[in-house]
Amino acid sequence: MAAIIDGRQIAEEIKLDLKKDVEQLRNLNCVPNLVVVLVGKDPASQIYVRMKTKAALALRISSETIDLPTDVTQEQLLKTIDSLNKDNNVHGILVQLPLPAHIDEKAVINSIAPAKDVDGFHPVNRGKLQTGEDTFLPCTPLGIQQMLARSEIDTNGKHVVIVGRSNIVGLPLATMLVQKQAGANATVTVCHTGTVGLDNHTKNADILIAAAGRAGMIAGPMIKEGAVVIDVGVNRVDDPSSDKGYRIVGDVEFESASIVASAITPVPGGVGPMTIAMLMFNTVKAARQLSQA
């Protein structure tokens, strides 16, 4: 049976280190400050924002949420971001996605000052990722890389197969893991909905990363004996036996996969907590750089 990679525990370890960094910055009169902009009242977004704010406050990172109405104009939103860009007391700016359809998401992301872009979604930060320059790496890919490193799973020379080509996970993670760097230097394959014969690819993976957003799409027979499986999926499936009427599952069919894999991340409790920990990491980094502490 596969070993469980405990994302909650690893995230706690990282946050313990960050807490010390925050105290150091505070002693230098810099209070790291993350501002989250939330447009509208999407329940899932509200939960995510609350989790981020809570994590920040637990580390003594100052955190504020700016709630904007669903019908806020793009101009008003850009004006809000502009004032956050200019505010020296703000170190990290996060606009919770998705945005309402009338707002151009890319225009909004492009308006965030790259030095405060703790999500790592600004083109200039994405571009620096590719050339290996110092930048804010997007939180989920960075969390996965950290989780592997802290579990002593070496990516060097391994064949990593990523299922999913999103701008948030699949593509930046592929670019990160292929770099000639510690914690990387893997041979990387990116699969997606256009891939023919997905099984043939997943079965070649030493490290298989499921980031497609489809419940249980990766089952045991698609996995090589002894592979490491990282499940990025967060899918809601109906479950009448649950109080809520649903439960959250990953992209991997956990039971069949854990018979074949050597190590696997659970959902929940795997990649999710790592993503939030890395958002805190990026916020502390932004504060340090902007305050030159």
Added chain:
Amino acid sequence: MAAIIDGRQIAEEIKLDLKKDVEQLRNLNCVPNLVVVLVGKDPASQIYVRMKTKAALALRISSETIDLPTDVTQEQLLKTIDSLNKDNNVHGILVQLPLPAHIDEKAVINSIAPAKDVDGFHPVNRGKLQTGEDTFLPCTPLGIQQMLARSEIDTNGKHVVIVGRSNIVGLPLATMLVQKQAGANATVTVCHTGTVGLDNHTKNADILIAAAGRAGMIAGPMIKEGAVVIDVGVNRVDDPSSDKGYRIVGDVEFESASIVASAITPVPGGVGPMTIAMLMFNTVKAARQLSQA
């Protein structure tokens, strides 16, 4: 025997179209203008710059080379670029690489106005490539994509294996070919010097792209029967029988490869001419956008 993909001929077709575009712009009082900055006297760089300028002039694109001495300071170089950024008559700026060791290449690339970055090397343009936004795509990857499209080689659902992870070819090409777009939608694997068992990867490729910069590293037995082989290598090998004492070869061992492959690009006369044609394409695009013609 493999069909030869004639890069020279395809590049000529593209340039014929571009010539019409240039005339249209000229009729609107916009003369597309490419400025090349050449630092020092590296003979290879001088040849490349001359080829680019010659190609521009043949299309009635205005082109000028600014020659700077090897010992130019970084400050002076950045000042030169700044004045080109501000000059409304300049549409494309290309700094010929490599630069002397005392100059920070990344700082120089980052100083070019993204709207004039016809090489597509600025982080903001690299980042937009990843998210599928309109941008200047780097010339060699774009040339390869165009060469495949104009040879009616469909990448959709194919397994593309790229050998080489450079910022100029391998990484941007991988990101381009994996997009959910026409001329892309391939499953993409990136191999490199850290790859274990390279043959196992290359033999899986429907389309194999050799961009490692090592003469003859891909031989026939490493190629799947019927695969398409694109050779990006430009390597100088000793050849006493040649007047120059050397000849230019690719990364692919042409003779053994062309027995196995269904189609192959020669070196020279394959990817090289395409790269220059796409530089012209980007220059015309920059002129059109900046003049709003």
